Amino acid sequence: MWPFGLNAASRDEWTSVVFAGQTVQVAGIRRRLDERPELTAWAIYPREGSDIEVVKRLRAGKRLGSGRCTLLLPHGHYQLLQVEAPAVAAEELQNAVRWKIKDMVDFPVEDAGIACLPPVAGGRAGQIYVAAASRGVLQSWVRVFQDANAPLHAIDVPELAQRNVAALFEDKNRGLALLSFDDSGGRLTFTFQGELYFSRNIDVAPGEMANLGDEAGPLAERILVDVQRTLDNVDRSYSAIPISRVLVLPPPGAARFVEYLRENLYQPVEALDFSRHIDLAGVRALANPSVQSQALSAIGAALREEGAVQA
Numbered sequence: 001m002w003p004f005g006l007n008a009a010s011r012d013e014w015t016s017v018v019f020a021g022q023t024v025q026v027a028g029i030r031r032r033l034d035e036r037p038e039l040t041a042w043a044i045y046p047r048e049g050s051d052i053e054v055v056k057r058l059r060a061g062k063r064l065g066s067g068r069c070t071l072l073l074p075h076g077h078y079q080l081l082q083v084e085a086p087a088v089a090a091e092e093l094q095n096a097v098r099w100k101i102k103d104m105v106d107f108p109v110e111d112a113g114i115a116c117l118p119p120v121a122g123g124r125a126g127q128i129y130v131a132a133a134s135r136g137v138l139q140s141w142v143r144v145f146q147d148a149n150a151p152l153h154a155i156d157v158p159e160l161a162q163r164n165v166a167a168l169f170e171d172k173n174r175g176l177a178l179l180s181f182d183d184s185g186g187r188l189t190f191t192f193q194g195e196l197y198f199s200r201n202i203d204v205a206p207g208e209m210a211n212l213g214d215e216a217g218p219l220a221e222r223i224l225v226d227v228q229r230t231l232d233n234v235d236r237s238y239s240a241i242p243i244s245r246v247l248v249l250p251p252p253g254a255a256r257f258v259e260y261l262r263e264n265l266y267q268p269v270e271a272l273d274f275s276r277h278i279d280l281a282g283v284r285a286l287a288n289p290s291v292q293s294q295a296l297s298a299i300g301a302a303l304r305e306e307g308a309v310q311a
Helices: 051-060 090-100 135-147 158-169 218-237 256-264 289-302
Strands: 010-020 023-030 038-046 067-072 079-084 112-116 127-134 154-156 175-182 185-192 195-202 243-249 269-271
Touching (some): 010 289, 023 289, 090 112, 127 195, 175 218, 185 218, 243 289
Parallel strands (some): 067 154
Antiparallel strands (some): 010 023, 112 127, 175 185
């Protein structure tokens, strides 16, 4: 979805750029045959000045790597919709979907960038996810990189960045739930065979999770209820996809929250640790799992694979 050209760049390396609030993150991933993906870079920088100035500094500081570059669209700059797939030929699907979602998007559908995810085996028959963003939004971000004389090869959305991470942790023939938190709130995704088949946002204000402390309170209880209801709904709606476990990546200061979920959910619950499936040797800061929650979106965006359906 929304890929660009410039095929001369390395096909084995991706660098992601993630604008979030007052910061910008950059992560680099190198794919290696029969080995874990290697995290070659990860850093957070202040978002000072215009976004063009930020990208210029990243380029001048050689932070954009030697491979391909992808941008993660900020929350609110796109919509992810689940719709019934039109019964049309593959080459006609995108245009047919465009008119199916015309009453579901908050911008003119004829001016939308549309990308369709493939249906998932065991998912709802005939249902597909569609990512949609106005061409004005997409073009404005493309211009940022063009004006900064920096490469841009693709644009991603956070749900698919999280899917890329989850795909590394799946058990064969089993679905996986992954719960994470960032400045836009909580995000609970369900993946199977490397594809996203359900996603839900959980309403958590920025910074709230850092105040959880060691004792479960109203916030933890509210999140638990939301997660329980979503798991029950997914179990009923996608009964052909058994969930092996729930992975959780809580923000710093909320490690007790994983144990709280483990005590109250019937599915196995584990804390996500990137080092199990990603080589972090080159970025020592992320050896500490409590720091990893800050990096999920950036690492996930950089985990793009050539030939896979991406945003």
